[in-house]
Amino acid sequence: MDDLNEGLLRDDMIMMGGGNPAAIPAAIKVFETVIDKLQASGGLIKTLTNYDGPQGKDAFLETLVEFFQKQYSWKIDRRNIALTHGSQSAFFILFNSFAGKSRGGQQKVLIPLVPEYIGYNDLGIEDLSITSQQAKIKLLDDGFFKYQVDFDRLEVDSSTGLICVSRPTNPSGNVLTDTECQHLDQIARQNNVPLLIDNAYGTPFPNIIFNQVEPFWNDNTIVCMSLSKLGLPGARTGIVIANSDIIRQFTNMTAITSLAPGGIGPAIVGQMIEENLLLPLCHEVILPFYQKRAQLAIRLIKDKIDDDRLRIHKTEGALFLWLWFEGLTIGTSELYRRLKLKGLFVVPGQYFFPGQDKPSPHAESCIRMNYVQSEDDLNKGIEILAQELRLCWE
Numbered sequence: 001m002d003d004l005n006e007g008l009l010r011d012d013m014i015m016m017g018g019g020n021p022a023a024i025p026a027a028i029k030v031f032e033t034v035i036d037k038l039q040a041s042g043g044l045i046k047t048l049t050n051y052d053g054p055q056g057k058d059a060f061l062e063t064l065v066e067f068f069q070k071q072y073s074w075k076i077d078r079r080n081i082a083l084t085h086g087s088q089s090a091f092f093i094l095f096n097s098f099a100g101k102s103r104g105g106q107q108k109v110l111i112p113l114v115p116e117y118i119g120y121n122d123l124g125i126e127d128l129s130i131t132s133q134q135a136k137i138k139l140l141d142d143g144f145f146k147y148q149v150d151f152d153r154l155e156v157d158s159s160t161g162l163i164c165v166s167r168p169t170n171p172s173g174n175v176l177t178d179t180e181c182q183h184l185d186q187i188a189r190q191n192n193v194p195l196l197i198d199n200a201y202g203t204p205f206p207n208i209i210f211n212q213v214e215p216f217w218n219d220n221t222i223v224c225m226s227l228s229k230l231g232l233p234g235a236r237t238g239i240v241i242a243n244s245d246i247i248r249q250f251t252n253m254t255a256i257t258s259l260a261p262g263g264i265g266p267a268i269v270g271q272m273i274e275e276n277l278l279l280p281l282c283h284e285v286i287l288p289f290y291q292k293r294a295q296l297a298i299r300l301i302k303d304k305i306d307d308d309r310l311r312i313h314k315t316e317g318a319l320f321l322w323l324w325f326e327g328l329t330i331g332t333s334e335l336y337r338r339l340k341l342k343g344l345f346v347v348p349g350q351y352f353f354p355g356q357d358k359p360s361p362h363a364e365s366c367i368r369m370n371y372v373q374s375e376d377d378l379n380k381g382i383e384i385l386a387q388e389l390r391l392c393w394e
Contacts, residue, residue: 014373014381017345019170019319020233021206022293022372026285027231034271043271047263054255055247056083060266063273064239071204074217079244082251083261087200087226087238092123093253094196094222094240098162099129107161112184113149115322115352115366117170117198131159132355137362139311143302145324146314147174151183156191163188166198167216168209168317171352171368173294175209175316181216189220194246196222201318206230207282208290209317219243227265229319230286235265290319290372297321297371297378304386309393321369324362329392331364344384 038044047057055061061078068074084090099107111120113135120130133154135147147169156163163184168175176184181197188195201208203215206229217223225239238261240250254261272278294315301312301321313322328335332348339346349366350359369385371378 014344016370016381017347021229047267052260052263055251057266060270063270082240082247084238086236090238095123100126109162110160118351120354130355144314145311164196168201172313172322173315173318175211200226205282207287211316237265300382324366332367344381
């Protein structure tokens with residue numbers, strides 16, 4: 001995060017490492033229209049000058065309940081939803097609720113395939129609260145590959161307090177299939193532990209997901225959603241959907257740590273749902289934008305890095321490309337350092353393997369690259385990467 005901030009202060013740095021969503025003009029116009037209406041009605045100033053309850057804005061909770069009942073026939077009510085200051089704070093509460101010595105013994109969070117979200121690192125108040133399983137790698141045609149859960153080697157035992165996955169996955173863009181989700185749910189239920197699904201990029205919003213999959217939730221599943229990737233990261237609003245016992249504990253923790261979540265994001269998106277603006281924005285603006293930008297980035301990479309030792313994870317969603325450089329003479333941590341000196345910011349792979357004792361050779365052969373930059377910056381950044389790779393591979 002320090003490097004991200006440093007890069008933002010440099011005019012010459014091409015930022016292809018962070019997770020900030022794109023500023024899509026059509027999306028910004030929708031946000032501006034809704035904010036203007038809230039301002040004119042007095043709703044904006046009312047939100048700014050009043051606390052919500054620790055569970056979150058009541059009107060937004062009711063709107064979400066009706067939304068999920070209508071869209072997916074989920075059997076939920078307002079006792080099943082809580083808001084928080086973004087997904088990251090939700091993960092902190094949830095990881096420490098289900099893992100650690102205070103649970104009796106050393107309970108751990110199990111991540112069933114890595115690479116996974118960099119933000120899961122260091123969430124535990126106590127050390128060694130995460131364990132993870134290496135993914136199976138399926139090689140595909142035309143230089144692509146895909147990660148899959150290795151169910152044959154997946155170990156869930158009495159030390160497992162929570163199973164956690166993201167869908168789509170940051171950093172690789174991998175999307176767990178419906179069958180994989182159902183299998184993980186079955187394992188979780190058999191072992192009496194919750195399954196947490198990080199849905200920050202998924203369906204129904206922001207819908208940065210290129211596969212046709214069914215949203216997954218039941219009373220043993222915790223789904224975390226966010227308004228950040230919709231285009232409102234500054235609103236810092238996360239949504240947690242779970243059984244009522246978990247939500248009650250979660251709400252108590254919010255009350256202790258921060259009194260109440262913010263209300264601006266819920267006010268904006270609640271209005272969007274009521275005016276039937278949210279799903280059209282996601283399906284007709286956000287999804288096509290990212291899908292086209294991902295295709296452009298892949299085309300540029302293949303044009304500039306014409307080498308069989310490059311592999312690209314099949315892009316199924318999220319904001320990133322995950323690149324695997326086989327036979328690299330240096331680790332990608334050193335590649336990252338060299339690229340930064342030349343004005344390109346990416347993220348080396350080693351940080352996306354939480355729960356591993358040390359980076360594997362595969363981890364040190366991969367990088368995450370954000371593809372939401374302008375076409376000009378994508379061209380420049382990928383050219384810098386291609387030049388450095390030629391030096392490393394020669």
